Amino acid sequence: MSNLIRVLITDDHSIVREGLTLILETADDIVVVGEAADGAEALKLVAEQQPDVVLMDLRMPGMDGLTAIEHLQRDHPQVAVVILTTYNEDNLMLRGLRAGAKGFLLKDTPRTTLLETIQAAAKGESLLSADVMGRLMANMQAEKKLPTPLNNTPLTERELQTLRAVAAGNTNKGVAVHLGISERTVKAHLTSVYNKLGVDSRAAAIAVAAQQDLL
Template identity: 40%
Template structure:
């Protein structure tokens, strides 16, 4: 993240959503909207032109949707980070968007200050999944058996396996430390080693790995 304000592109086909976010961000000098897009294709073009730090991306847009736009934006030369902002209850494409490279997922009914906080978290290089979303994301994933290809997690220790399972359940480093009776610093070290060993870009990819390997399942 740069030393100046976080440069943001807003991609949503609803002008009211974009206007609302822009107005709110105008009151926060550490956030700057550098462009708006109403389609995925426009978002990809804007990223190329403005090189923002974060794209706040809706999924359902005309033409190129948010999933394909996210894939192009996160794998392009700028490798801009993407925060998905959508209506989860009406969207079956969350998993696909995360697989496409999104660094975070937030829902539109979150408090505005939480959405702004999510933008800052993603801009800082962290990954974020909105509170309450992880369990439903798991439910969506396991509800589609054809998506699942359970496989063992090779090359990690038993403790790292425990940490990965907790990450899959949406636990923070502090919560992991409490659950395993270790320090927060130790929990962070385990997470860092998992990122390296599993060649994961960020925490979101670790969550996906926990799903794919069957470490995380729905409660009976």
């Protein structure tokens, strides 16, 4: 039981919650510990159920997803948040990543991608589809103002290689195999990247790097 990934689903549409629950119940390593209809209910259930991953809709009545993510990042930073998004919510998606979400999913994503993304999020990783990555980069390039890293130290070539491999959807193990280095070294490179870009997650690092044309 200790190896099960505990998931909380937050969406204001009951049919979406029920559909996700049915899909997740088919996975041997995932258990749905609760469903919330808005951000406030999600925060209450997180405190009670201590999930590993929260699937978070952004547009909800009452407390919206962005506000809930900010609260979770402050009060429950160990909980990985994965944004549930639709094709017309790119700006909200980016704001959610900057608020602390670890990744994002389209609501019509295939079952395999849904399960793999949750499994990756539970391990502190992100799996980004080429489609979503393309939208992310396009939105970043459309913005005029670029964020400024917390320090002026540029990323090393190895750090860039690591970040690009992560942006391509590789797990830490996949990056290690691709670059011929250990997983521990991959984690060290990512930690350095986070510090230099002023972020604290893979998804946010990719977002900032895309905006700065590093990918």
